[in-house]
Amino acid sequence: MSDNSAAVSHDHDHATPYSLASSRTVSVDQDASLLSWGSGSAPSLPSIDNDSQAETRSISESIRSSTMSLDSSVYHFIQENGRTYHRYKEGRYFLPNDTAEQERLDLQHQLFTTAIGNRLHIAPIPEDPGRVLDIATGTGIWAIDFAAQHPGSQVIGTDLSPIQPQFLPENCKFEIDDAEDEWTYTDPFDFIHGRALMSCFNDPSAVVRQGFENLVPGGIMEFQDALFPMNYIGEPPTESALYRWNEMMIEGVTKLGRSWSNVQHYRRFFEESGFENIVEKRFYWPTSPWAKGKYFKTVAAYFQEDMLAGLEAMSLRVLGVLDMTPDQVREFVDEVKKDFRDTNVHAYLTV
Numbered sequence: 001m002s003d004n005s006a007a008v009s010h011d012h013d014h015a016t017p018y019s020l021a022s023s024r025t026v027s028v029d030q031d032a033s034l035l036s037w038g039s040g041s042a043p044s045l046p047s048i049d050n051d052s053q054a055e056t057r058s059i060s061e062s063i064r065s066s067t068m069s070l071d072s073s074v075y076h077f078i079q080e081n082g083r084t085y086h087r088y089k090e091g092r093y094f095l096p097n098d099t100a101e102q103e104r105l106d107l108q109h110q111l112f113t114t115a116i117g118n119r120l121h122i123a124p125i126p127e128d129p130g131r132v133l134d135i136a137t138g139t140g141i142w143a144i145d146f147a148a149q150h151p152g153s154q155v156i157g158t159d160l161s162p163i164q165p166q167f168l169p170e171n172c173k174f175e176i177d178d179a180e181d182e183w184t185y186t187d188p189f190d191f192i193h194g195r196a197l198m199s200c201f202n203d204p205s206a207v208v209r210q211g212f213e214n215l216v217p218g219g220i221m222e223f224q225d226a227l228f229p230m231n232y233i234g235e236p237p238t239e240s241a242l243y244r245w246n247e248m249m250i251e252g253v254t255k256l257g258r259s260w261s262n263v264q265h266y267r268r269f270f271e272e273s274g275f276e277n278i279v280e281k282r283f284y285w286p287t288s289p290w291a292k293g294k295y296f297k298t299v300a301a302y303f304q305e306d307m308l309a310g311l312e313a314m315s316l317r318v319l320g321v322l323d324m325t326p327d328q329v330r331e332f333v334d335e336v337k338k339d340f341r342d343t344n345v346h347a348y349l350t351v
Helices: 054-066 099-115 141-149 204-213 241-255 262-273 294-322 326-341
Strands: 004-009 078-080 083-085 131-135 154-159 172-176 189-195 215-224 227-232 276-282 284-286 347-350
Touching (some): 099 141, 099 294, 131 141, 141 154, 141 189, 189 204, 204 215, 204 262, 227 241, 227 262, 241 294, 241 326, 284 294, 294 326
Parallel strands (some): 131 154, 131 189
Antiparallel strands (some): 004 215, 078 083
16 A cells, blocks of 8 residues: 555566554454445545544544553664654654654554554465565564564564564564665565655655565565645635645655655556556545544544644654744644644545
């Protein structure tokens, strides 16, 4: 999924992506039409719910109580604005790596798995693919869950930050590495997974290309990522803080030499790298429980909590290059958070 889920299969010289269920995921009864594309038509966008908020409150309270974090080893990090950031290749990744961020990443894990049907992947992988790579693994929660569910697989997770737990399944390990460096693995992989990569790379096409080169014939690569900026049901609320935040974040990351719009090009990156049988699936994450149905309300509750927890950190780094002081950024972020909570703002993120 690229949040735009991209699945690819390596047929001799080509590759395909997909996922399974997480033991930490809250189960949600889902309308098959939301997750099935049948003849290829896209699922419908969420529709506005004008009914009671009782179901919304119940879902939100359940999600807050189920949030958990993983303990990590203590390392030396860079401190900035009261947060810590990775020291290895300092500045490559804009978000912090402290305990608060680790808890957010584990919550985001539940968001992704819930959104795609309580699974870890979408691609039709073998029961126990031999070698599995999870790039930009973060806390390592996806790799750990995958290793636990596939004891016959050997799972490697890589990241710039050494924030993964010490006690792991025997078939799981982590390495500090930059996926944009030259890959030096001696053995190819059967399945390569990457998730929430939008803000990670200067050149995602090079990462896709190296993924293709490091897959076995028939191997699969799956990316799950967000199409930024957000969209809206109806006319975009151009005067809202949320709308302005989306526009300003694009301006800021451009000044930093990055693009958060690369996800729209993932299919081309996969095609140019040699992948075949490429599959894209799209999911929709409402910013608040304005959308009808338990599925969308649950996804919205996770997404809202995820963004409320991460907005300040990602904005401090990016909006700082637009000559905003930390205090100005925090004041602006408070307004953006109000829009995330406002069920009259019908915004959503495409994944």
